[in-house]
Amino acid sequence: MRAETLRTPVYLVDEAALIHNLEILHGVEERTGCHILLAQKAFSMFRVYPLIAKYLSGATASGLYEARLAHEEFGKENHVFCPAYTDEEMAEICKICDHISFNSLRQLEHHRPVWEAAGVSVGLRVNPAHSTQEGHAIYDPCAPGSRLGILRSALGDSLPAGVEGLHFHTLCEQDSAPLVETFQAFEEKFGQFLHGLKWLNLGGGHHITREGYDLAALEKLILYIRDKYDVEVYLEPGEAIALNAGTLITTVMDVVENTMPILILDASAACHMPDVLEMPYRPPLLGAGMPGEKAVTCRLGARTCLAGDVIGDYSFDKQPEIGDRLVFGDMAIYSMVKNNTFNGMPLPDITLRHPDGSCEIVRQFGYEDFKGRLS
Numbered sequence: 338m339r340a341e342t343l344r345t346p347v348y349l350v351d352e353a354a355l356i357h358n359l360e361i362l363h364g365v366e367e368r369t370g371c372h373i374l375l376a377q378k379a380f381s382m383f384r385v386y387p388l389i390a391k392y393l394s395g396a397t398a399s400g401l402y403e404a405r406l407a408h409e410e411f412g413k414e415n416h417v418f419c420p421a422y423t424d425e426e427m428a429e430i431c432k433i434c435d436h437i438s439f440n441s442l443r444q445l446e447h448h449r450p451v452w453e454a455a456g457v458s459v460g461l462r463v464n465p466a467h468s469t470q471e472g473h474a475i476y477d478p479c480a481p482g483s484r485l486g487i488l489r490s491a492l493g494d495s496l497p498a499g500v501e502g503l504h505f506h507t508l509c510e511q512d513s514a515p516l517v518e519t520f521q522a523f524e525e526k527f528g529q530f531l532h533g534l535k536w537l538n539l540g541g542g543h544h545i546t547r548e549g550y551d552l553a554a555l556e557k558l559i560l561y562i563r564d565k566y567d568v569e570v571y572l573e574p575g576e577a578i579a580l581n582a583g584t585l586i587t588t589v590m591d592v593v594e595n596t597m598p599i600l601i602l603d604a605s606a607a608c609h610m611p612d613v614l615e616m617p618y619r620p621p622l623l624g625a626g627m628p629g630e631k632a633v634t635c636r637l638g639a640r641t642c643l644a645g646d647v648i649g650d651y652s653f654d655k656q657p658e659i660g661d662r663l664v665f666g667d668m669a670i671y672s673m674v675k676n677n678t679f680n681g682m683p684l685p686d687i688t689l690r691h692p693d694g695s696c697e698i699v700r701q702f703g704y705e706d707f708k709g710r711l712s
């Protein structure tokens with residue numbers, strides 16, 4: 338099947354682009370001895386877990402369900418971090434995960450009998466209290482008042498018995514310089530605990546597969562940590578694994594006019610690419626320009642009732658017509674994992690383009706998927 342014949346809306350993940358990213362990430366593992374995990378919160382297309390598992394050390398989860406998915410479909414190292422686990426979840430998690438990070442000393446102690454008996458490697462997520470992001474406070478776990486990570490002031494002179502690792506996650510779509518800076522802040526506050534530990538997890542937010550990312554600085558830092566503290570170093574990027582490795586293809590269903598032509602699409606920002614509204618950001622659109630850059634500027638909106646369900650204003654050489662297909666870029670990450678059926682909107686199909694150009698329909702959704710989440 339060719340991409341042009343897929344029904345829309347559809348997420349089309351590109352296997353060759355995925356492999357390109359995985360090769361870069363595997364290179365970092367090979368040159369530094371670190372372990373890279375897939376953060377499933379960004380990309381949980383388990384059809385390609387066996388492919389990802391050929392290159393990476395394992396997966397990490399935000400809770401029981403993602404952990405179970407990795408256990409069933411990934412089959413390598415299985416890590417989990419959640420700010421709070423129920424007793425039932427902890428019992429399950431201890432059967433399927435090899436690394437568990439806790440967000441508080443209370444959670445660590447509450448679940449101690451279970452994780453101790455299971456022999457799982459446990460760690461604490463700490464907060465280096467060093468912000469390196471501007472403009473996206475929602476993605477800054479070091480912002481004042483953050484609930485994520487234990488502050489240095491909450492720890493004494495030594496870590497509780499049984500703790501084998503530390504974890505911090507502070508970055509979002511960043512290069513290695515903010516990581517180096519954050520590590521220095523972390524080291525100053527928590528470095529004394531590292532000697533004698535087994536592992537340090539540097540979280541996600543590393544845009545390793547982005548063009549121009551400073552790989553050498555990342556690798557130098559990992560080697561420094563391994564050398565000085567003799568710990569295994571983990572990175573758990575999500576975005577970097579499937580960055581620019583997928584599109585969302587949509588069809589123009591109608592054109593209305595209000596100060597400019599407004600294209601009504603079968604894709605929705607609110608339902609199919611929520612980060613466009615949440616982050617917010619303007620997704621790249623193949624062949625289109627910034628408003629005013631090309632001959633015709635159009636607004637792109639969804640067929641939901643939400644007035645603000647607008648993807649953005651884009652310019653074109655020629656105004657798109659009803660039935661034309663538009664292709665949004667970088668839609669593998671934080672898209673299918675966050676989509677929803679608000680307004681009873683159909684979910685986009687999930688498809689995969691193989692390196693030979695042929696497309697495979699991995700999953701199609703329908704009315705039952707909408708009804709099945711309701712009662």
Ligand SMILES: Cc1ncc(COP(=O)(O)O)c(C=O)c1O
Nearest residue numbers: 376379506541542543574575576
């Ligand atoms: C604890 C943790 N690890 C990893 C990630 C993955 O981050 P990214 O997809 O930005 O690489 C996140 C993202 O929120 C996170 O909270």
